[in-house]
Amino acid sequence: MKIMKFIATTILAVFLATAGYSQGSIYTIDYTMGFATGDMGKYIGSTSFRGFTFEGRAFVTDNVTVGGLFSWSTFYEEQRGATYEQGSLTVTGNQYRYINAFPLLAQAHYYLGEDEYSPRVYLGGGLGAYKINKRTEIGTWALEERKWHFGVSPEVGILLPVSMTTQFNISMRYNYALKTNSAPAYSWFGLSVGFAWGD
């Protein structure tokens, strides 16, 4: 837990430092949809339409940026009359399942092409902390699990210029939060659409 908080703090510091750059920087705000996969997809199969992503990136060469990301996605699914079994215990009731995922990542991206006024595809990824809050409500009861995970996040995206300093940003990111001693792994795709500003 202490290590994860240290990682989160470090990434936040990188993010803030990047955001402080006044030259050769990109900031993005995206609306993010989530598509759970693996065991997380079995728990909540519904698409998440609640999410956003903030990013700050600073150019260290003409084609490479480093920076930080903060994102928030809410996954929700209702299961009516679902039966839950554990050992000899069986519980039936409507289940309301929630996952709130908060990636806080250090990132690096590589941009194809040289012309910043043309569409630019980028490849990259992030590394850092994932805070995952999982909550299952059954009737009037609730089971809640709040854990920090270490995770990785490869990404592909494109920046489409709309003015000298503003661009559309579209990206697809795969999030993988590794399992911990007491919590399973979580994985999902995030489709982000938004704006990027450079100065």
Added chain:
Amino acid sequence: MKMKKAFTKIGALVAIVFALSSCYPGGAEYTTDTDIIVTNYDENYDFNSISTYFLSDSIQHIVEEGKEPGTSFDSYILSEMVRNFDALGWERRSDTLESEPDVAIVLTIAEITNYNVYSYPWYGGWGWGWYWKSTDYWGYPGYGWGYPWYGGTYVTSYTTGTVHWRLFDPDKSDEETETVYVEWEGALNGLLGTTGSTTKDRISKGIDQAFKQSPYLK
């Protein structure tokens, strides 16, 4: 500079919209959405050996001091239990003085805020119909309940309006420790906390589900 201002404004807007949309959307809307049916059983008990049962005609009501118990659904609950036990092919024994049934079932309705199933020992008002062993008292006065699934996953506490039942085998009661071991347990959590026109329907569905999710009874 203009872009930074726009960035800040849009960022704030996105944050506000997202915050207002809540990180826990949806959830229960109606009373019926909160109905929970719980069952638990002794994995080492042979339910196939059961062919007769005794179901007490009285239900224990746990109420706040000075309050009258609400008994309007008692007979309906009992009739729904009988319907389901009969469907298992078990024969109900009403006069236990003549022959001892294989198992007995006793019911409790909790009308208190937090009903802890471990806090209430044998209830003298269950209208017990046979003598315990060779002693001269009826039922198991002072006896506590033993739960074979203790140490696994179980529920200890329920909300107001819970219908709770325990099935036990009289031959397995422990005189030394004064314990009656529960072989099967069921609860409709909070179902009678609020009552309305659909209450009977919820009772029927709840009891039916309790039997359905307990296939080991067959």
